[in-house]
Amino acid sequence: MFVSKGFMATTTRDIADAVGMRSGSPFYHFRSKQELLKTVILEGLEAGQQRLQAAIAGIDDPEQRLRRMMRAHLDHLFASDCQTPLLLYEVRWLEPSARVEVAAVADRYQQPWQTTLDELALLGRLPSSAPPLRLLLFGMLNWSSQWFRPDGDLSLDAIAEAAADLLLA
Amino acid sequence: MFVSKGFMATTTRDIADAVGMRSGSPFYHFRSKQELLKTVILEGLEAGQQRLQAAIAGIDDPEQRLRRMMRAHLDHLFASDCQTPLLLYEVRWLEPSARVEVAAVADRYQQPWQTTLDELALLGRLPSSAPPLRLLLFGMLNWSSQWFRPDGDLSLDAIAEAAADLLLA
DNA sequence: CCTACCGATCGGTAGG
DNA sequence: CCTACCGATCGGTAGG
Numbered sequence: 001m002f003v004s005k006g007f008m009a010t011t012t013r014d015i016a017d018a019v020g021m022r023s024g025s026p027f028y029h030f031r032s033k034q035e036l037l038k039t040v041i042l043e044g045l046e047a048g049q050q051r052l053q054a055a056i057a058g059i060d061d062p063e064q065r066l067r068r069m070m071r072a073h074l075d076h077l078f079a080s081d082c083q084t085p086l087l088l089y090e091v092r093w094l095e096p097s098a099r100v101e102v103a104a105v106a107d108r109y110q111q112p113w114q115t116t117l118d119e120l121a122l123l124g125r126l127p128s129s130a131p132p133l134r135l136l137l138f139g140m141l142n143w144s145s146q147w148f149r150p151d152g153d154l155s156l157d158a159i160a161e162a163a164a165d166l167l168l169a
Numbered sequence: 170m171f172v173s174k175g176f177m178a179t180t181t182r183d184i185a186d187a188v189g190m191r192s193g194s195p196f197y198h199f200r201s202k203q204e205l206l207k208t209v210i211l212e213g214l215e216a217g218q219q220r221l222q223a224a225i226a227g228i229d230d231p232e233q234r235l236r237r238m239m240r241a242h243l244d245h246l247f248a249s250d251c252q253t254p255l256l257l258y259e260v261r262w263l264e265p266s267a268r269v270e271v272a273a274v275a276d277r278y279q280q281p282w283q284t285t286l287d288e289l290a291l292l293g294r295l296p297s298s299a300p301p302l303r304l305l306l307f308g309m310l311n312w313s314s315q316w317f318r319p320d321g322d323l324s325l326d327a328i329a330e331a332a333a334d335l336l337l338a
Numbered sequence: 339c340c341t342a343c344c345g346a347t348c349g350g351t352a353g354g
Numbered sequence: 355c356c357t358a359c360c361g362a363t364c365g366g367t368a369g370g
Contacts, residue, residue, distance in 0.1 A: 006177065006261070008175065008177035008178060009177060009262075088315075089258070092175070093178075127334075127338065131322070131323060132313075132323055132327070132328055132331055133331065133335075135312065135313070135316055136309040136312075136328075136331060136332055136335060138312060139308040139309040139310070139311065139312025139313065140305040140308040140309055140312075141308070142308065142312055142315075143304065143305075143307060143308025143309075143311055143312050144301075144304070144308065146257075146311075147304055153300070154300060154301055158301070159301055159305075162301055162302065162305060163305055165296075166302075166305060166335060166336065167335065169296065169338040
């Protein structure tokens with residue numbers, strides 16, 4: 001609901017209804033609406049991290065690995081249960097201390113990406129892995145949340161491939 | 170205020186205060202809060218369109234033109250008076266009919282981009298201009314709103330150049 | 339454009 | 355986890 005309607009437009013009553021509770025009961029489980037958001041973002045980042053690790057386990061060739069990471073990232077972006085990258089739009093509603101906490105976990109997610117990009121640059125299969133390359137890459141992938149339609153002409157595979165080809169041209 | 174705090178978190182009282190009005194007065198000028206959003210988005214798109222046209226007037230070489238368009242787009246993205254691409258995040262709060270109206274103007278903004286990309290592809294300076302190339306390009310540029318800091322190491326010029334180099338490799 | 343106000347909603351709490 | 359409720363806020367309006 002935070003993804004589809006946005007944090008501000010989702011009421012704690014909406015959430016209570018969705019799980020068959022009364023309006024006051026969410027606050028038995030969570031101290032505040034913000035803590036609910038923080039929890040779901042952190043859970044999603046964790047799931048994304050694991051999905052990423054699973055996708056690249058045992059893949060030695062860095063180009064193959066990058067392509068799999070991109071596909072895994074897009075999968076996670078549109079998975080109905082944990083659309084974390086979309087939730088990151090909502091981090092702004094957290095208080096600063098919670099925002100710092102989320103940022104630390106999000107940073108950790110970025111590390112394997114930078115490692116793989118550096119590897120490719122070292123092998124000469126990428127002109128450079130210096131900033132802002134990684135951020136441009138995430139831009140290509142994450143922006144798809146603004147226009148991708150599951151019933152459209154382009155598949156997630158096609159998007160991942162097009163972005164990878166652009167990078168590795 | 171819609172950009173920095175978001176539409177939902179900006180109250181009509183905030184807006185009234187900012188221009189020295191009383192709480193009810195914005196509704197003398199605008200029928201509703203939504204209409205205020207629609208107006209400011211459309212004005213910003215118009216300004217962006219003109220900034221883009223001004224940047225490419227008389228530029229025949231398509232690569233030069235694309236590079237200028239990218240720089241102009243980033244400038245517009247972070248111009249303090251009309252951060253339209255950021256406002257496009259808020260389109261979701263408009264009712265469907267207003268959303269359609271905005272989408273039509275936003276589509277018009279995309280046309281010169283596709284034209285220039287097609288031109289480059291025709292000249293063989295781009296492997297292809299087929300979808301989702303244009304959208305990947307906008308992803309690289311627009312996503313910078315999530316991480317760009319004016320006081321950081323990277324300038325808008327550097328970002329535009331890195332993205333252009335990636336595209337035209 | 340202001341005053342005065344309404345109806346509704348919302349996050350959160352006390353007490354059980 | 356429910357009931358009952360509060361304090362505050364908010365978009366919007368009537369009347370001038």
